[in-house]
Amino acid sequence: MLDKTYSPAEVEPKHYDRWEKAEAFAAHVDSNQAPYTIMMPPPNVTGSLHMGHALTFTLQDALIRFNRMRGKDTLWQPGTDHAGIATQMVVERNLGKEGVSRHDLGREKFLEKVWEWKAESGGTITRQLRRLGASPDWSRERFTMDEGLNKAVRKVFVELFRQGLIYRDKRLVNWDPKLHTAISDLEVEQKEVKGNLWHFRYPVEGEEGRFVTVATTRPETMLGDTAVAVHPEDDRYKDLIGRHVVLPLVGRRIPVVADDYADPETGTGAVKITPAHDFNDFEVGKRHNLPLINLLDRDARILQAFEIFNGDAAYAGEVPEAYRGLSREAARKQIVEDMEAAGLLEKIDPHPHTVPHGDRSGVVIEPWLTDQWYCDAVTLAKPAIEAVETGKTVFVPRQWENTYFEWMRNIQPWCISRQLWWGHQIPAWYGPDGKFFVAETAEEAQAEADAHYGRAVELTRDPDVLDTWFSSALWPFSTLGWPEKTPELDRYYPGDVLVTGFDIIFFWVARMMMMGIHFMGDVPFRTVYIHALVRDEKGQKMSKSKGNVIDPLNLIDQYGCDALRFTLSAMAAQGRDIKLAVNRVEGYRNFATKLWNAARYAEMNQVAMVAGFDPAKVNLTVNRWIVGSLQQTSAKVTEAMEAYKFNEAAGALYQFAWNSFCDWYLEFTKPILTGEDEAAKAETRATTAWVLDRILHLLHPLMPFITEELNEKLSGRTQMLITDAWPEPDSSLIDPAASAEMEWVVSLISTIRTVRSEMNVPPSAQIPLVLKDAGQTASTLAERHRELITRLARLSDIEVTQVEPPKGSAQAVVEDATVVLPLAEFIDIEAEKARLNKEIGKLDGEISRIDAKLGNPKFVANAPEEIIEEQRERREGFEAARAKLTDALQRLG
Structure with a gap:
């Protein structure tokens, strides 16, 4: 007997453990079933479940469970990402509490500490995914730093290097002066700050008293200016193009160059160009072959001497003594004072603007000129663009293809090196003269070096590691055993769908496309489903600073996992952000309760599955109606799941289970179950059991726990729902006449209830119903279902007439009849x-x-x-x- 109330806290761990022990999540590489593959976006090993995770993993799990039930050999490939910076910071913080730094330990000992931390704490996110009901093949779990993936990373690096697609270059990067590493754009947070726009006058060489005024938000970088740019069509400066101005405080001559980057409508129309400290200026510098002057060290302090790079030549330059060793902030203050003292500060305007900050360190990010390893993303992007253009990979919704194209067609060289210790160390070794040797192993590099120098030499390995996105770009094939030719690789690549957020289209999706096509000769997935953001109920992005973060684990504790999953699915409309309010989760918890109560009602009325039940053979109109309605729902849900319209699938299930089945069918059939007709009773009990069983099957991908519990308690089968067959729609079971008849009854009762509610008619009042101008069908059905209608609409009588309604009547139309409710004596x-x-x-x-x-x-x-x-x-x-x-x-x- 079912308990009076459903207890998620007891049911959920029980069934998850049962599924795992039964190996219900496993893929079977030797199966003759069609494969269906989803690559799990590997969450950071440092991470814990947040609402974005809850959404993406709920949708992936729903697809996996749906396709598993449809008889496919499903592989949902799980794993975690080593998360270079994030993990290193966690371990460094822990060491800091003991008064130890990583430099105290040295690289080798520090990495031992990281692996120890990973072994102790790294499984948090996967344990939490189990609480969400996620059903990947855990036996195949991978980690981006495990030996197999490490081998794949080394091979990819070496092959790309030998193909000329990886190279070393001196370019600007996002430099974090606190963490001392280059970081990706994804790790840069733009913050609005209240700043100033300083207007400086640069003297024109050879024209006493003439100046070019430039405006800047960063006075400290003027020491590294190598030009002033003006628009070629700007009449104010045409005579200066090709001439020079004198850089104040330094005394260096710098040219005036014509470039479209200078906007005549912005500021003074003249722009100072500092190629080594601004990304836009760097591009201007390349166009005009300007020298690059690096002002700053790795701590973003002014150097003792400039590093000047001009073509292949590099040399040191004199830094004015007053600024040597100053921080950016101190240098700014000093330079403004000195410019003012020299009479070259024209004015200062308040100027709010965005400033890049490191999302983990919190400090201002510096565009910094350094030697780094780069990947030729421009070349790799071309076939990846073509794959989407020709439909080999399709984005859902389609508009995200434009975002993909915009970035891919304007892609820049990809900086793949990071100045960290935790990560895939770059497989490059340096000889005594700085020449590097790239190889998969130290032994291969040594052999190359010895052959090159003609003697045994000592090599030093590059200390840098690879960008985390480099190893995760290989995820769709490295997890399947590449570079070995494995049965898994042959069977499960390419995957069917990637489910992810729009914010990593550039950083992960695009890079998987590039690497997959280059090394596997095919796209890594056929479909990319882009889900929206989960925001708070007001539509604001969740953040700790706003205090509006909703913890999915708290919601699971409070309302159960199924309620959260169903909420996220029901709100996952394509192209629309989810505005999550806790009361929505509470509402769908009530849906779970409704389902539980319906099952208890069925159990109390001796409803049980009947072996060999054939829904095509039911006779009663109400049973033919619910069987047909179920088929229509099954078709809607199946179609919606195939089209990634999770909200439509959830909506169809909610409407059928709550309304059609619980509110109408169970009410319609109460008189049958308490009546004297044993044949009608038996048919109705069997139909009720069969329909309830089908509801559990259809709901399972979205609400796995409660459905599995009810299946176990009610079905009498040992077959678990997770591996049972999906209820494929059968249109032959739809009886149009029965559907039309019962839907008319539903419509009539609903209309009467609506009018009663709108008119504030007391619930206890038994009111008369007059059906005016009713056609033959309405008259017949009203008579046939008189008892049902009067009971469920709380009527005293039903009269079919052509007479005009009495004064004080409320009216509505239901198909071929006017519904008249004389209310004068009630309100x-x-x-x-x-x-x-x-x-x-x-x-x-x-x-x-x-x-x-x-x-x-x-x-x-x-x-x-x-x-x-x-x-x-x-x-x-x-x-x-x-x-x-x-x-x-x-x-x-």
């Missing part, structure tokens, strides 16, 4: 009209206030997008409520 008609008019007036006022806001150009220009969207949604809600009240008022008229 005060005039008072009800007054109440409705008052409510309509209130809503008119709310709508007008919102219209005034949205019609205010200042509000629309300055308010955050989520606030504007919230106002629009509120207006839609008020409009819908007003329409209902207006309909009610018209019914009384």
Whole structure:
């Protein structure tokens, strides 16, 4: 017997353990079933489950469970990412509490500490994924630093190097002066700061008293200026193009160059160019062959002597003594004072602007000129672009293809080296003269070096490691055993779908496409499903600083895993962010409770699965109707899941299970189950059991725990739901006549209930129903289902007539009949009209206030997008409520 209430805390671990022990998640490489593959985006080994994880892994798991039930050999490949910077920071913080730094330990001992930490704490995220009900093949779990993946990384690096697609170069990178490493754009956070725009005058060489005024937000970089750029069509400066100005404080001559980068409409139209400390200036410098002057050391302090790079030549330059060793901030202050003292500070304007910060260190990121390893992403991107253009890989929704193309067609060289200790160490070794030897092993590099020098030499390995995205770019094939030719690689590559967020289209999706096509000769996945962001209920991005972060594990503790999963699925409309409110999860917890109570009701009424039950042979109209309705729902859910329309699948299931089955069918069949007709009883019990069983199957991908529990308790089978067959729709089981008949009854009762609610008719009042101008079908059905209609609509009588309705009646139309409810003796008609008019007036006022806001150009220009969207949604809600009240008022008229 089912317990009175459903207890997720007891049920969820029980069934997860049962699934794992039964190896229900396993892929079978020797199976003759069609394979279906999803590569899990490997969460950081440092991570813990957040709401973005909850969404993406719920959707992936739903797809895996759906396809597993459809008889496919599913591989959901799990694993975790070593997360270079994040992991190194965690371990360094832990060491710091003991008063030890990684430099105290040395590289080898420090890495031992990282591996120890990984062994103790690195499994947090995978344990939490189990709580979410995720069903990947855990026996195949991989880690981006395990030996197999390490081998794949080394081979890819060496092959790309030998093909000329990996090279060493001196370019600008995002440099973190606190962590002392280059970081990717993904790890840079743009923050709005209140700054200034300093206007400096640079003297024109050979023209006493003439100056070119430049505006800058970073006075400290002027020491490294190597040009001033003006627009070629800017008449103010045409005569200066090709001439020189004198760089103040330094005295160096720098040219005036013509470049479209200078905007005549912005500032003074003249721009100082510091190629070694600004990404845009770097490109201008390349176009005009300008020298690059590096001002800063790795701590972002002014150097004792400039590092000047001009073509292949490099030499030192004199740094004015007053600035040597100063921090960026101190140098800025000193330079502004000195420029003012020299009479060369024209003005200072307050200027809010965005400044890049390291998302982990929190410090201002410096564009810094360093020697790094690069990958020729431009060459690798070409076939990856073509693959999407020709439809080998399709994005869902399709508009994300434009984002992909925009980035891929403007791709820059990819800086793949990081100045860290934790990660895949670059397989390059340096000889005594600085020449490097790239090889998969130290022995191979040594052999190359000895042959090159003609003698045995000592080599030093490059201390840098590879960008985390480099190893994760290989994930779709390295996890399957590449570079070995494994059965898994042959069977499960390419994958069917990648499910991920839009924020890593550039950083991960694009790089997997490039590497997959280059090394495997085919795309890594056929479909890329891009899901939206999970925001708070007001549409704001969740962040600790705003205090609006919702912890998925707390929601699972409070409402159960199924409620959270169903909520996220129901709200996962393509192209629309999820505005998550806790009361939505509570609402779907109530859905789970409704399902549980329906199962208990069935159990108490001796409803049980009947062996050999054939739904095609049921006779009662109400049973033929629910069987057919189930087939329509099955078709909708199947189609929606195939199209990645998770919200439509959830909506169809909710509508059928809660409304059609629980609210209508179970109510319609109560008189049958308590009646005297034993044949009708038996058929209805068997139908109820069969339909409930099918509901559990259809709901399983979205609500795995409660469905598995009810399956175990009610079905009488040992077959677990997770590996049972999906209820494929069968249109032959749809009886159009039975569907039309019962839907008419549902529509009539629903209409009467709506009118009663709108008119404030007391629930206990038994009111009469008059069906006016009813056609033959309506008259017949009203008579046939008189008992049902009067009971469920709380009516005293049903009369079919052509006579005009009495005064004070509410009216509505249901197909070929006018529904008339004489209410004069149950409510005060005039008072009800007054109440409705008052409510309509209130809503008119709310709508007008919102219209005034949205019609205010200042509000629309300055308010955050989520606030504007919230106002629009509120207006839609008020409009819908007003329409209902207006309909009610018209019914009384």
